[in-house]
Amino acid sequence: MNRSVFFRPALALAAATSLLAGACTAPRNIVSTGKVTPRGEFRGGGNVSFNLASETISQTGATLKSAAEAVGSKDTVGYSGTIDNLQLAALAYTLDPLRASPDLYLRYGIYDRFDVGYKYAFGSHVFDAMFQFMGPTGTPERPQGAAGATYGSIGLQFATQRAKLPSIPYLSNISDALGFSASRKDLIVPLVISHSFGPEEEIGAFSYGLVYSRSFLRYGFENQKVYTPGGKVPSLPEQRVSYNSFGAFASAKVGYRYVYFLPSVGVYYQNYGTYRLLNNATGKLSGFTFVPSVGVQFRVPNSRR
Numbered sequence: 001m002n003r004s005v006f007f008r009p010a011l012a013l014a015a016a017t018s019l020l021a022g023a024c025t026a027p028r029n030i031v032s033t034g035k036v037t038p039r040g041e042f043r044g045g046g047n048v049s050f051n052l053a054s055e056t057i058s059q060t061g062a063t064l065k066s067a068a069e070a071v072g073s074k075d076t077v078g079y080s081g082t083i084d085n086l087q088l089a090a091l092a093y094t095l096d097p098l099r100a101s102p103d104l105y106l107r108y109g110i111y112d113r114f115d116v117g118y119k120y121a122f123g124s125h126v127f128d129a130m131f132q133f134m135g136p137t138g139t140p141e142r143p144q145g146a147a148g149a150t151y152g153s154i155g156l157q158f159a160t161q162r163a164k165l166p167s168i169p170y171l172s173n174i175s176d177a178l179g180f181s182a183s184r185k186d187l188i189v190p191l192v193i194s195h196s197f198g199p200e201e202e203i204g205a206f207s208y209g210l211v212y213s214r215s216f217l218r219y220g221f222e223n224q225k226v227y228t229p230g231g232k233v234p235s236l237p238e239q240r241v242s243y244n245s246f247g248a249f250a251s252a253k254v255g256y257r258y259v260y261f262l263p264s265v266g267v268y269y270q271n272y273g274t275y276r277l278l279n280n281a282t283g284k285l286s287g288f289t290f291v292p293s294v295g296v297q298f299r300v301p302n303s304r305r
Helices: 004-020 054-059 062-072 081-095 169-178
Strands: 042-053 099-111 114-120 125-134 150-161 180-197 204-221 226-228 236-256 259-276 282-300
Touching (some): 042 054, 042 259, 062 081, 062 169, 081 169, 081 204, 081 259, 125 180, 169 180, 204 259, 236 282
Antiparallel strands (some): 042 282, 114 125, 204 236, 236 259, 259 282
């Protein structure tokens, strides 16, 4: 069996949507089931997820877009509350961007009840492992459990990326005028319960669970344009901030043995915390994020088992 055949549609899916990708952040669409990849097998595929963050929407309205364009067209800008709002808009977009994001992933079963994986989300690199604590460990070819069996697993994901505002005119204006830069790392812990359709998820599964994440952000503003009557506002050196996120999700896996269709939806709440801004100002951010996604998954069985 030529394993590369299974992954060509996933590559096409990602290529077709890569132009939609904006700022980079750890992908939070959970498409794993409670059953980990059986020992010696591969699973791979691709998804397109949509990140819809309430705080980012509120921070990037039409009025702020006009202000950002005005700031970008001037050589010098007087400090005001608008400058604080522009900084918060840049931070909100970095913490939780409004975007459609494709990803590609590959998983391998190391042992019974334990698999590892890698996901590339076009700017974000994700490494993870899952441990199955409940349910049988068979395959559709060699089932150990009956249809409707319940599975449970818990995982740990580590994601790293350099945060960057996308090339959208008003966001570019903010980045150029305020010298914004950032990088981030994320630890994500999903707890997944699933119920099999057919023996050993032969025709899919329904999954749901909880997600906890801890994000670590570094950011700064290299001021080039903003002045007060006393002179140029000092730049803000690199700051370090971390915050928690709590979420829940539900997903489906529908197909037969080798190819599956995976719709998913998740909702998260996060108090992003308090952030230092230029001119000794501060701002607070918090809100909900909705993450629907759709994808395909391909299974390559272990012919030696």
